[in-house]
Amino acid sequence: MNPSRLLLRLPFAIWATALVLFASFPLLWILLSALRSPADLLAKPPRLFTEPSLHWLHEVLVQTDALQWFANSAIVAFGAACINMLLGSLAAYGLTRFKFRGRDAITLGVLFVYVIPPILIFLPLYVALDQLGLTNTYVGGILAHTTLTLPFCLWLMQSFFRSIPPELDEAAVMDGASTAQIYRLVILPLAAPGILAVGILAFIISWSEYLFSSTVLTRSEMKTVPVALAEIASSGHAPWGEIMVLGALTTVPVLILFTLIQKWFVQGITAGAVKG
Template sequence: MTLSTQSRPTAGAPTPAPAALPTPAPPRTRRRRPRIVANTVAVLFCLVWVFPLYWMVNTAFKPADEVTTMTPIWLPLHPTFENFTRALTQDGFLVYLRNSTIVVVAAVLLSIVVGFLASAALSRFRFRGRRAILVAILFVQMIPSGALLIPLFLSFQTLGLLNSYVGLILAYVASVLPFSIWVMRGFFVSVPVEIEEAAKVDGAGTFRILWSVLFPLVMPGVIATSVFAFIAAWNDYLIAYVMLKDQGMYTLPVWLAGFSTNKGTDFGGLMAASVLFSIPVVVFFLIVQRRLVSGMTAGAVKG
Protein backbone atom coordinates (compact mmCIF):
# COMPACT_ATOMS: atom_id res chain seq x y z
CA MET A 1 0.00 0.00 0.00
CA THR A 2 1.53 3.28 -1.12
CA LEU A 3 0.97 6.63 0.56
CA SER A 4 -0.05 9.63 -1.56
CA THR A 5 2.65 12.22 -1.92
CA GLN A 6 0.11 15.07 -2.47
CA SER A 7 0.30 17.62 0.32
CA ARG A 8 -2.78 18.33 2.29
CA PRO A 9 -3.46 21.48 4.31
CA THR A 10 -3.12 21.00 7.98
CA ALA A 11 -5.93 21.81 10.35
CA GLY A 12 -6.00 25.45 11.39
CA ALA A 13 -3.64 26.68 8.66
CA PRO A 14 -4.98 29.59 6.56
CA THR A 15 -5.67 28.89 2.93
CA PRO A 16 -3.69 31.03 0.52
CA ALA A 17 -5.77 33.70 -1.22
CA PRO A 18 -5.80 33.75 -5.01
CA ALA A 19 -3.46 36.25 -6.56
CA ALA A 20 -5.30 39.49 -7.57
CA LEU A 21 -4.92 40.75 -11.08
CA PRO A 22 -3.00 44.03 -11.31
CA THR A 23 -5.31 46.99 -12.00
CA PRO A 24 -4.12 49.44 -14.62
CA ALA A 25 -3.15 52.87 -13.32
CA PRO A 26 -5.58 55.65 -14.29
CA PRO A 27 -4.36 57.84 -17.09
CA ARG A 28 -3.76 60.89 -14.90
CA THR A 29 -1.49 62.54 -17.37
CA ARG A 30 -4.13 62.33 -20.06
CA ARG A 31 -6.71 63.89 -17.74
CA ARG A 32 -4.47 66.66 -16.53
CA ARG A 33 -3.36 67.81 -19.95
CA PRO A 34 -6.84 68.88 -21.16
CA ARG A 35 -7.39 70.69 -17.84
CA ILE A 36 -4.09 72.54 -18.13
CA VAL A 37 -4.82 73.56 -21.70
CA ALA A 38 -8.36 74.65 -20.88
CA ASN A 39 -7.25 76.62 -17.82
CA THR A 40 -4.47 78.31 -19.77
CA VAL A 41 -6.85 79.33 -22.55
CA ALA A 42 -9.35 80.63 -19.97
CA VAL A 43 -6.68 82.68 -18.18
CA LEU A 44 -5.47 84.19 -21.45
CA PHE A 45 -9.02 85.03 -22.47
CA CYS A 46 -9.68 86.72 -19.12
CA LEU A 47 -6.46 88.75 -19.38
CA VAL A 48 -7.36 89.94 -22.88
CA TRP A 49 -10.86 90.88 -21.67
CA VAL A 50 -9.76 92.56 -18.43
CA PHE A 51 -6.83 94.55 -19.83
CA PRO A 52 -8.94 97.29 -21.53
CA LEU A 53 -10.87 97.78 -18.29
CA TYR A 54 -7.65 97.98 -16.31
CA TRP A 55 -6.17 100.49 -18.75
CA MET A 56 -9.33 102.60 -18.65
CA VAL A 57 -9.26 102.85 -14.84
CA ASN A 58 -5.48 103.34 -14.90
CA THR A 59 -5.71 106.24 -17.35
CA ALA A 60 -8.58 107.85 -15.43
CA PHE A 61 -6.27 108.53 -12.46
CA LYS A 62 -3.30 109.81 -14.47
CA PRO A 63 -2.42 113.48 -14.95
CA ALA A 64 -2.19 114.83 -18.47
CA ASP A 65 1.59 114.44 -18.83
CA GLU A 66 1.41 110.74 -17.92
CA VAL A 67 -1.48 110.08 -20.28
CA THR A 68 0.24 111.41 -23.38
CA THR A 69 3.69 109.95 -22.73
CA MET A 70 5.11 107.54 -25.32
CA THR A 71 6.36 105.13 -22.65
CA PRO A 72 3.52 103.07 -21.12
CA ILE A 73 3.01 103.73 -17.41
CA TRP A 74 1.35 100.72 -15.83
CA LEU A 75 0.42 102.51 -12.60
CA PRO A 76 -0.15 106.26 -12.06
CA LEU A 77 2.97 107.87 -10.64
CA HIS A 78 0.99 110.86 -9.37
CA PRO A 79 -2.68 109.76 -8.97
CA THR A 80 -5.22 112.53 -9.29
CA PHE A 81 -9.00 113.01 -9.29
CA GLU A 82 -8.78 115.95 -11.68
CA ASN A 83 -10.12 113.91 -14.59
CA PHE A 84 -13.22 112.88 -12.63
CA THR A 85 -13.80 116.46 -11.53
CA ARG A 86 -13.54 117.69 -15.11
CA ALA A 87 -15.93 114.98 -16.30
CA LEU A 88 -18.54 115.69 -13.64
CA THR A 89 -18.40 119.47 -14.14
CA GLN A 90 -18.69 119.32 -17.91
CA ASP A 91 -21.65 121.17 -19.38
CA GLY A 92 -24.83 119.11 -19.62
CA PHE A 93 -23.73 116.10 -17.58
CA LEU A 94 -26.76 116.10 -15.28
CA VAL A 95 -29.09 116.72 -18.23
CA TYR A 96 -27.67 113.80 -20.19
CA LEU A 97 -27.83 111.62 -17.08
CA ARG A 98 -31.51 112.46 -16.68
CA ASN A 99 -32.19 111.71 -20.34
CA SER A 100 -30.46 108.33 -20.15
CA THR A 101 -32.31 107.40 -16.97
CA ILE A 102 -35.72 108.25 -18.43
CA VAL A 103 -35.11 106.43 -21.71
CA VAL A 104 -33.50 103.32 -20.18
CA VAL A 105 -36.09 102.80 -17.43
CA ALA A 106 -38.98 103.24 -19.85
CA ALA A 107 -37.40 100.94 -22.45
CA VAL A 108 -36.72 98.19 -19.89
CA LEU A 109 -40.24 98.31 -18.42
CA LEU A 110 -41.95 98.40 -21.82
CA SER A 111 -39.82 95.57 -23.23
CA ILE A 112 -40.61 93.40 -20.18
CA VAL A 113 -44.37 94.00 -20.42
CA VAL A 114 -44.62 93.50 -24.18
CA GLY A 115 -42.20 90.57 -24.19
CA PHE A 116 -44.01 88.86 -21.32
CA LEU A 117 -47.43 89.12 -22.95
CA ALA A 118 -46.13 88.17 -26.40
CA SER A 119 -44.24 85.12 -25.11
CA ALA A 120 -47.28 84.02 -23.12
CA ALA A 121 -49.46 84.24 -26.21
CA LEU A 122 -46.97 82.40 -28.43
CA SER A 123 -46.50 79.58 -25.93
CA ARG A 124 -50.01 79.08 -24.57
CA PHE A 125 -52.42 80.00 -27.37
CA ARG A 126 -52.86 78.04 -30.60
CA PHE A 127 -53.63 80.24 -33.59
CA ARG A 128 -52.85 80.32 -37.29
CA GLY A 129 -49.45 81.76 -38.12
CA ARG A 130 -47.89 81.14 -34.73
CA ARG A 131 -44.90 79.25 -36.14
CA ALA A 132 -44.40 81.88 -38.83
CA ILE A 133 -44.23 84.57 -36.14
CA LEU A 134 -41.64 82.59 -34.19
CA VAL A 135 -39.50 82.14 -37.30
CA ALA A 136 -39.83 85.84 -38.11
CA ILE A 137 -38.74 86.80 -34.57
CA LEU A 138 -35.69 84.55 -34.84
CA PHE A 139 -34.88 85.95 -38.27
CA VAL A 140 -35.13 89.56 -37.10
CA GLN A 141 -32.86 88.77 -34.17
CA MET A 142 -30.14 87.59 -36.55
CA ILE A 143 -30.18 90.82 -38.61
CA PRO A 144 -27.50 93.37 -37.57
CA SER A 145 -28.96 96.40 -35.85
CA GLY A 146 -27.14 98.75 -38.20
CA ALA A 147 -28.98 97.30 -41.18
CA LEU A 148 -32.32 98.26 -39.61
CA LEU A 149 -31.30 101.79 -38.68
CA ILE A 150 -32.20 103.48 -41.98
CA PRO A 151 -35.67 101.83 -42.32
CA LEU A 152 -36.30 102.66 -38.66
CA PHE A 153 -35.27 106.28 -39.21
CA LEU A 154 -37.54 106.67 -42.26
CA SER A 155 -40.49 105.09 -40.42
CA PHE A 156 -40.07 107.33 -37.39
CA GLN A 157 -39.68 110.37 -39.62
CA THR A 158 -43.01 109.58 -41.27
CA LEU A 159 -44.67 109.11 -37.88
CA GLY A 160 -43.12 112.28 -36.44
CA LEU A 161 -41.25 110.43 -33.67
CA LEU A 162 -37.78 111.81 -34.34
CA ASN A 163 -36.12 113.95 -31.68
CA SER A 164 -38.39 112.66 -28.91
CA TYR A 165 -38.17 110.36 -25.92
CA VAL A 166 -41.03 108.26 -27.28
CA GLY A 167 -39.27 107.52 -30.55
CA LEU A 168 -35.99 106.64 -28.85
CA ILE A 169 -37.74 104.37 -26.35
CA LEU A 170 -39.64 102.58 -29.11
CA ALA A 171 -36.40 102.12 -31.07
CA TYR A 172 -34.74 100.48 -28.07
CA VAL A 173 -37.75 98.28 -27.42
CA ALA A 174 -37.81 97.17 -31.05
CA SER A 175 -34.13 96.22 -30.89
CA VAL A 176 -34.40 94.06 -27.73
CA LEU A 177 -37.91 92.67 -28.14
CA PRO A 178 -37.05 89.64 -30.35
CA PHE A 179 -34.49 88.43 -27.80
CA SER A 180 -36.89 89.06 -24.91
CA ILE A 181 -39.73 87.12 -26.52
CA TRP A 182 -37.53 84.18 -27.50
CA VAL A 183 -35.97 83.81 -24.04
CA MET A 184 -39.18 84.21 -22.03
CA ARG A 185 -41.05 81.83 -24.31
CA GLY A 186 -38.64 79.09 -23.23
CA PHE A 187 -39.69 79.58 -19.63
CA PHE A 188 -43.39 79.56 -20.48
CA VAL A 189 -43.01 76.29 -22.37
CA SER A 190 -41.29 74.69 -19.37
CA VAL A 191 -44.23 75.49 -17.05
CA PRO A 192 -46.70 72.54 -16.92
CA VAL A 193 -50.16 73.28 -18.25
CA GLU A 194 -51.67 71.49 -15.21
CA ILE A 195 -50.71 74.45 -13.04
CA GLU A 196 -52.89 76.77 -15.10
CA GLU A 197 -55.71 74.25 -15.13
CA ALA A 198 -55.60 74.01 -11.35
CA ALA A 199 -55.75 77.81 -11.11
CA LYS A 200 -58.76 77.88 -13.46
CA VAL A 201 -60.51 75.29 -11.30
CA ASP A 202 -59.99 77.59 -8.32
CA GLY A 203 -61.72 80.39 -10.23
CA ALA A 204 -58.71 82.44 -11.42
CA GLY A 205 -59.08 84.42 -14.62
CA THR A 206 -56.56 84.88 -17.42
CA PHE A 207 -54.86 87.99 -16.05
CA ARG A 208 -54.88 86.52 -12.55
CA ILE A 209 -53.09 83.41 -13.84
CA LEU A 210 -50.56 85.52 -15.74
CA TRP A 211 -49.71 87.72 -12.76
CA SER A 212 -50.02 85.35 -9.78
CA VAL A 213 -49.07 81.99 -11.32
CA LEU A 214 -46.96 82.38 -14.46
CA PHE A 215 -45.08 85.58 -13.66
CA PRO A 216 -43.29 84.20 -10.54
CA LEU A 217 -42.36 81.02 -12.42
CA VAL A 218 -40.78 82.87 -15.36
CA MET A 219 -39.07 85.48 -13.17
CA PRO A 220 -35.51 84.32 -14.09
CA GLY A 221 -36.33 84.90 -17.75
CA VAL A 222 -37.76 88.34 -16.99
CA ILE A 223 -34.58 89.28 -15.13
CA ALA A 224 -32.38 88.01 -17.96
CA THR A 225 -34.26 90.04 -20.56
CA SER A 226 -34.33 93.13 -18.33
CA VAL A 227 -30.52 93.02 -17.97
CA PHE A 228 -30.12 92.66 -21.72
CA ALA A 229 -32.50 95.56 -22.38
CA PHE A 230 -30.77 97.73 -19.76
CA ILE A 231 -27.30 97.15 -21.20
CA ALA A 232 -28.46 97.65 -24.80
CA ALA A 233 -30.27 100.92 -24.03
CA TRP A 234 -27.64 102.30 -21.64
CA ASN A 235 -24.66 101.69 -23.96
CA ASP A 236 -26.26 102.67 -27.26
CA TYR A 237 -24.71 105.55 -29.14
CA LEU A 238 -25.69 105.12 -32.79
CA ILE A 239 -29.48 105.08 -32.44
CA ALA A 240 -29.51 108.02 -30.02
CA TYR A 241 -27.22 110.09 -32.23
CA VAL A 242 -29.30 109.41 -35.36
CA MET A 243 -32.76 109.78 -33.82
CA LEU A 244 -32.08 112.91 -31.76
CA LYS A 245 -31.29 116.35 -33.18
CA ASP A 246 -31.61 118.52 -30.08
CA GLN A 247 -28.44 118.39 -27.99
CA GLY A 248 -30.51 118.91 -24.85
CA MET A 249 -32.03 115.44 -25.38
CA TYR A 250 -28.77 113.55 -25.90
CA THR A 251 -27.94 110.57 -23.71
CA LEU A 252 -24.70 109.74 -21.89
CA PRO A 253 -23.08 107.75 -24.75
CA VAL A 254 -23.41 110.81 -26.98
CA TRP A 255 -22.04 112.91 -24.12
CA LEU A 256 -18.91 110.76 -24.08
CA ALA A 257 -18.22 111.70 -27.69
CA GLY A 258 -17.99 115.35 -26.58
CA PHE A 259 -14.51 114.73 -25.17
CA SER A 260 -13.21 114.45 -28.75
CA THR A 261 -13.22 117.84 -30.47
CA ASN A 262 -11.38 119.55 -33.33
CA LYS A 263 -8.72 120.66 -30.87
CA GLY A 264 -7.97 117.10 -29.79
CA THR A 265 -9.16 114.40 -27.43
CA ASP A 266 -9.14 114.71 -23.66
CA PHE A 267 -8.12 111.13 -22.96
CA GLY A 268 -7.97 111.55 -19.19
CA GLY A 269 -11.44 113.06 -18.99
CA LEU A 270 -12.78 110.53 -21.47
CA MET A 271 -11.50 107.58 -19.43
CA ALA A 272 -12.82 109.08 -16.18
CA ALA A 273 -16.22 109.66 -17.79
CA SER A 274 -16.18 106.09 -19.12
CA VAL A 275 -15.54 104.76 -15.61
CA LEU A 276 -18.46 106.77 -14.24
CA PHE A 277 -20.60 105.67 -17.17
CA SER A 278 -19.92 101.96 -16.57
CA ILE A 279 -20.63 101.99 -12.82
CA PRO A 280 -24.46 101.66 -13.10
CA VAL A 281 -24.15 98.69 -15.47
CA VAL A 282 -21.63 96.92 -13.23
CA VAL A 283 -23.72 97.48 -10.10
CA PHE A 284 -26.91 96.31 -11.78
CA PHE A 285 -25.18 93.22 -13.13
CA LEU A 286 -23.68 92.32 -9.74
CA ILE A 287 -27.11 92.52 -8.12
CA VAL A 288 -28.80 90.13 -10.54
CA GLN A 289 -25.87 88.01 -11.76
CA ARG A 290 -27.07 84.77 -10.13
CA ARG A 291 -30.56 85.01 -11.54
CA LEU A 292 -29.15 86.15 -14.87
CA VAL A 293 -26.94 83.06 -15.33
CA SER A 294 -29.67 80.65 -14.24
CA GLY A 295 -32.22 82.37 -16.44
CA MET A 296 -30.01 82.37 -19.55
CA THR A 297 -29.05 78.69 -19.21
CA ALA A 298 -32.57 77.53 -18.40
CA GLY A 299 -34.34 79.52 -21.07
CA ALA A 300 -31.83 78.72 -23.79
CA VAL A 301 -32.39 74.94 -23.79
CA LYS A 302 -36.16 74.84 -23.55
CA GLY A 303 -38.91 75.65 -25.98
Protein backbone atom coordinates in the same frame (compact mmCIF):
# COMPACT_ATOMS: atom_id res chain seq x y z
CA MET B 1 -8.20 66.60 -3.62
CA ASN B 2 -5.88 64.15 -5.35
CA PRO B 3 -2.56 65.87 -6.30
CA SER B 4 -2.65 64.24 -9.73
CA ARG B 5 -6.02 65.87 -10.42
CA LEU B 6 -4.61 69.21 -9.34
CA LEU B 7 -1.77 68.81 -11.81
CA LEU B 8 -4.22 67.94 -14.57
CA ARG B 9 -6.33 71.00 -13.84
CA LEU B 10 -3.40 73.37 -13.45
CA PRO B 11 -2.95 74.09 -17.20
CA PHE B 12 -6.66 74.85 -17.57
CA ALA B 13 -6.53 77.16 -14.55
CA ILE B 14 -3.54 78.98 -15.99
CA TRP B 15 -5.22 79.39 -19.37
CA ALA B 16 -8.46 80.58 -17.76
CA THR B 17 -6.59 83.12 -15.65
CA ALA B 18 -4.65 84.35 -18.67
CA LEU B 19 -7.83 84.75 -20.72
CA VAL B 20 -9.56 86.67 -17.91
CA LEU B 21 -6.58 89.00 -17.56
CA PHE B 22 -6.38 89.49 -21.33
CA ALA B 23 -10.10 90.30 -21.58
CA SER B 24 -10.02 92.57 -18.52
CA PHE B 25 -6.93 94.55 -19.48
CA PRO B 26 -8.70 97.17 -21.68
CA LEU B 27 -11.19 97.90 -18.91
CA LEU B 28 -8.41 98.05 -16.32
CA TRP B 29 -6.42 100.42 -18.54
CA ILE B 30 -9.45 102.72 -18.94
CA LEU B 31 -9.99 102.83 -15.18
CA LEU B 32 -6.31 103.53 -14.49
CA SER B 33 -6.14 106.20 -17.20
CA ALA B 34 -9.22 107.93 -15.81
CA LEU B 35 -7.41 108.36 -12.49
CA ARG B 36 -4.20 109.84 -13.92
CA SER B 37 -3.02 113.40 -14.04
CA PRO B 38 -2.55 115.04 -17.48
CA ALA B 39 1.22 114.55 -17.27
CA ASP B 40 0.97 110.87 -16.33
CA LEU B 41 -1.66 110.19 -18.98
CA LEU B 42 0.60 111.36 -21.80
CA ALA B 43 3.85 110.06 -20.33
CA LYS B 44 6.18 108.13 -22.65
CA PRO B 45 6.72 105.31 -22.10
CA PRO B 46 3.36 104.79 -20.40
CA ARG B 47 3.39 103.74 -16.77
CA LEU B 48 0.98 101.15 -15.43
CA PHE B 49 0.61 102.53 -11.91
CA THR B 50 0.75 106.23 -11.05
CA GLU B 51 -0.46 108.50 -8.27
CA PRO B 52 -4.28 108.75 -8.45
CA SER B 53 -5.74 112.05 -9.61
CA LEU B 54 -9.33 113.27 -9.98
CA HIS B 55 -8.40 115.99 -12.45
CA TRP B 56 -10.20 114.47 -15.43
CA LEU B 57 -13.27 113.56 -13.38
CA HIS B 58 -13.50 117.18 -12.23
CA GLU B 59 -13.14 118.36 -15.83
CA VAL B 60 -15.94 116.07 -17.00
CA LEU B 61 -18.34 117.08 -14.23
CA VAL B 62 -17.60 120.82 -14.47
CA GLN B 63 -16.84 121.44 -18.14
CA THR B 64 -19.39 119.10 -19.76
CA ASP B 65 -23.04 118.11 -19.38
CA ALA B 66 -22.09 114.60 -18.31
CA LEU B 67 -24.76 114.38 -15.61
CA GLN B 68 -27.45 115.22 -18.16
CA TRP B 69 -26.04 112.66 -20.60
CA PHE B 70 -26.10 109.92 -17.99
CA ALA B 71 -29.61 110.89 -16.91
CA ASN B 72 -30.80 110.68 -20.53
CA SER B 73 -29.17 107.27 -21.00
CA ALA B 74 -30.66 105.96 -17.75
CA ILE B 75 -34.18 107.17 -18.56
CA VAL B 76 -34.16 105.74 -22.08
CA ALA B 77 -32.54 102.43 -21.08
CA PHE B 78 -34.82 101.93 -18.07
CA GLY B 79 -37.91 102.75 -20.10
CA ALA B 80 -36.90 100.36 -22.88
CA ALA B 81 -36.17 97.61 -20.34
CA CYS B 82 -39.57 98.01 -18.68
CA ILE B 83 -41.43 97.91 -21.99
CA ASN B 84 -39.46 94.85 -23.07
CA MET B 85 -40.34 93.02 -19.86
CA LEU B 86 -44.03 93.96 -20.12
CA LEU B 87 -44.65 93.40 -23.83
CA GLY B 88 -42.21 90.50 -24.05
CA SER B 89 -43.88 88.58 -21.22
CA LEU B 90 -47.37 89.17 -22.60
CA ALA B 91 -46.38 88.15 -26.13
CA ALA B 92 -44.39 85.15 -24.93
CA TYR B 93 -47.32 83.99 -22.82
CA GLY B 94 -49.67 84.19 -25.77
CA LEU B 95 -47.29 82.49 -28.20
CA THR B 96 -46.44 79.62 -25.86
CA ARG B 97 -49.82 78.99 -24.25
CA PHE B 98 -52.41 79.49 -27.00
CA LYS B 99 -52.82 77.73 -30.33
CA PHE B 100 -54.01 79.97 -33.16
CA ARG B 101 -53.49 80.35 -36.86
CA GLY B 102 -50.27 82.13 -37.69
CA ARG B 103 -48.56 81.47 -34.37
CA ASP B 104 -45.53 79.83 -35.97
CA ALA B 105 -45.37 82.56 -38.60
CA ILE B 106 -45.23 85.20 -35.87
CA THR B 107 -42.40 83.36 -34.13
CA LEU B 108 -40.45 83.10 -37.38
CA GLY B 109 -41.20 86.74 -38.11
CA VAL B 110 -39.73 87.74 -34.75
CA LEU B 111 -36.56 85.81 -35.54
CA PHE B 112 -36.43 87.38 -39.01
CA VAL B 113 -36.72 90.90 -37.59
CA TYR B 114 -33.99 90.09 -35.08
CA VAL B 115 -31.46 89.09 -37.75
CA ILE B 116 -32.18 92.13 -39.94
CA PRO B 117 -29.39 94.72 -39.67
CA PRO B 118 -30.67 97.65 -37.59
CA ILE B 119 -29.73 100.10 -40.34
CA LEU B 120 -32.51 98.64 -42.53
CA ILE B 121 -35.27 99.50 -40.05
CA PHE B 122 -33.70 102.77 -39.00
CA LEU B 123 -34.99 104.97 -41.85
CA PRO B 124 -38.70 104.02 -41.70
CA LEU B 125 -38.57 104.17 -37.91
CA TYR B 126 -37.06 107.65 -37.97
CA VAL B 127 -39.65 108.87 -40.49
CA ALA B 128 -42.47 107.51 -38.32
CA LEU B 129 -41.10 109.09 -35.14
CA ASP B 130 -40.48 112.39 -36.91
CA GLN B 131 -44.02 112.55 -38.30
CA LEU B 132 -45.40 111.80 -34.84
CA GLY B 133 -43.28 114.56 -33.35
CA LEU B 134 -41.37 112.14 -31.11
CA THR B 135 -37.82 112.96 -32.14
CA ASN B 136 -35.74 114.56 -29.39
CA THR B 137 -38.09 113.21 -26.74
CA TYR B 138 -37.66 110.49 -24.16
CA VAL B 139 -40.68 108.67 -25.57
CA GLY B 140 -39.14 108.61 -29.03
CA GLY B 141 -35.81 107.35 -27.69
CA ILE B 142 -37.51 104.64 -25.65
CA LEU B 143 -39.61 103.50 -28.61
CA ALA B 144 -36.56 103.42 -30.89
CA HIS B 145 -34.56 101.32 -28.44
CA THR B 146 -37.55 99.05 -27.81
CA THR B 147 -37.82 98.43 -31.55
CA LEU B 148 -34.19 97.37 -31.53
CA THR B 149 -34.32 95.09 -28.47
CA LEU B 150 -37.84 93.65 -28.35
CA PRO B 151 -37.49 90.95 -31.06
CA PHE B 152 -34.49 89.37 -29.33
CA CYS B 153 -36.05 89.74 -25.87
CA LEU B 154 -39.30 88.14 -27.05
CA TRP B 155 -37.48 85.24 -28.65
CA LEU B 156 -35.46 84.69 -25.49
CA MET B 157 -38.46 84.98 -23.21
CA GLN B 158 -40.38 82.33 -25.12
CA SER B 159 -37.83 79.74 -24.00
CA PHE B 160 -38.42 80.74 -20.38
CA PHE B 161 -42.18 80.37 -20.71
CA ARG B 162 -41.90 77.01 -22.48
CA SER B 163 -39.95 75.67 -19.48
CA ILE B 164 -43.03 76.19 -17.27
CA PRO B 165 -45.19 73.01 -17.32
CA PRO B 166 -48.59 73.56 -19.01
CA GLU B 167 -50.08 71.33 -16.31
CA LEU B 168 -49.91 74.30 -13.96
CA ASP B 169 -52.21 76.25 -16.27
CA GLU B 170 -54.62 73.33 -16.41
CA ALA B 171 -54.66 73.04 -12.63
CA ALA B 172 -55.36 76.76 -12.32
CA VAL B 173 -58.23 76.48 -14.81
CA MET B 174 -59.71 73.64 -12.76
CA ASP B 175 -59.61 75.95 -9.75
CA GLY B 176 -61.58 78.57 -11.67
CA ALA B 177 -58.75 80.97 -12.53
CA SER B 178 -59.15 83.23 -15.54
CA THR B 179 -56.50 83.70 -18.22
CA ALA B 180 -55.39 86.98 -16.66
CA GLN B 181 -55.18 85.36 -13.22
CA ILE B 182 -53.12 82.46 -14.58
CA TYR B 183 -50.71 84.92 -16.17
CA ARG B 184 -50.45 87.12 -13.10
CA LEU B 185 -50.53 84.56 -10.27
CA VAL B 186 -48.99 81.44 -11.85
CA ILE B 187 -46.81 82.29 -14.82
CA LEU B 188 -45.23 85.58 -13.75
CA PRO B 189 -43.83 84.35 -10.40
CA LEU B 190 -42.26 81.32 -12.09
CA ALA B 191 -40.92 83.29 -15.05
CA ALA B 192 -39.66 86.21 -12.94
CA PRO B 193 -35.94 85.25 -13.19
CA GLY B 194 -36.20 84.98 -16.97
CA ILE B 195 -38.11 88.25 -17.26
CA LEU B 196 -35.52 89.97 -15.10
CA ALA B 197 -32.72 88.56 -17.24
CA VAL B 198 -34.41 89.92 -20.35
CA GLY B 199 -34.80 93.30 -18.70
CA ILE B 200 -31.10 93.35 -17.84
CA LEU B 201 -30.11 92.51 -21.42
CA ALA B 202 -32.45 95.16 -22.80
CA PHE B 203 -31.03 97.75 -20.40
CA ILE B 204 -27.43 96.92 -21.33
CA ILE B 205 -28.14 97.01 -25.08
CA SER B 206 -30.04 100.28 -24.78
CA TRP B 207 -27.43 101.83 -22.47
CA SER B 208 -24.68 101.38 -25.08
CA GLU B 209 -26.77 101.94 -28.24
CA TYR B 210 -25.45 104.58 -30.63
CA LEU B 211 -27.08 104.47 -34.09
CA PHE B 212 -30.69 105.25 -33.13
CA SER B 213 -29.69 107.62 -30.33
CA SER B 214 -27.46 109.69 -32.60
CA THR B 215 -30.34 110.45 -34.98
CA VAL B 216 -33.50 110.33 -32.85
CA LEU B 217 -31.98 112.31 -29.96
CA THR B 218 -29.98 115.09 -31.63
CA ARG B 219 -30.44 118.07 -29.32
CA SER B 220 -27.61 118.73 -26.89
CA GLU B 221 -29.91 118.39 -23.86
CA MET B 222 -31.16 114.99 -25.10
CA LYS B 223 -27.83 113.33 -25.94
CA THR B 224 -27.02 109.96 -24.43
CA VAL B 225 -23.57 108.98 -23.22
CA PRO B 226 -22.50 106.97 -26.33
CA VAL B 227 -23.44 109.88 -28.61
CA ALA B 228 -21.63 112.44 -26.48
CA LEU B 229 -18.60 110.18 -26.15
CA ALA B 230 -18.40 109.70 -29.92
CA GLU B 231 -18.63 113.45 -30.53
CA ILE B 232 -15.86 114.18 -28.05
CA ALA B 233 -13.63 111.47 -29.52
CA SER B 234 -14.14 112.80 -33.07
CA SER B 235 -13.36 116.41 -32.18
CA GLY B 236 -10.23 118.07 -33.50
CA HIS B 237 -8.24 117.63 -30.29
CA ALA B 238 -9.65 114.66 -28.42
CA PRO B 239 -9.22 115.09 -24.63
CA TRP B 240 -8.24 111.51 -23.85
CA GLY B 241 -8.58 112.01 -20.12
CA GLU B 242 -12.23 113.00 -20.44
CA ILE B 243 -12.82 110.14 -22.86
CA MET B 244 -11.35 107.65 -20.39
CA VAL B 245 -13.48 109.03 -17.54
CA LEU B 246 -16.66 108.86 -19.60
CA GLY B 247 -15.76 105.35 -20.74
CA ALA B 248 -15.21 104.25 -17.16
CA LEU B 249 -18.41 105.88 -15.91
CA THR B 250 -20.35 104.28 -18.77
CA THR B 251 -19.09 100.81 -17.84
CA VAL B 252 -19.43 101.06 -14.06
CA PRO B 253 -23.28 101.14 -13.88
CA VAL B 254 -23.52 97.99 -15.98
CA LEU B 255 -20.94 96.20 -13.82
CA ILE B 256 -22.67 97.24 -10.60
CA LEU B 257 -26.08 96.23 -11.91
CA PHE B 258 -24.85 92.85 -13.09
CA THR B 259 -22.98 92.22 -9.82
CA LEU B 260 -26.07 92.93 -7.74
CA ILE B 261 -28.38 90.66 -9.70
CA GLN B 262 -26.03 88.10 -11.25
CA LYS B 263 -27.71 85.30 -9.29
CA TRP B 264 -31.09 86.00 -10.86
CA PHE B 265 -29.50 86.68 -14.24
CA VAL B 266 -27.82 83.26 -14.37
CA GLN B 267 -30.97 81.60 -13.09
CA GLY B 268 -33.02 83.31 -15.76
CA ILE B 269 -30.62 82.49 -18.60
CA THR B 270 -30.47 78.80 -17.63
CA ALA B 271 -34.20 78.47 -16.97
CA GLY B 272 -35.05 78.11 -20.63
CA ALA B 273 -32.60 75.25 -21.04
CA VAL B 274 -34.38 73.03 -18.51
CA LYS B 275 -37.73 71.52 -19.23
CA GLY B 276 -39.91 70.52 -16.32
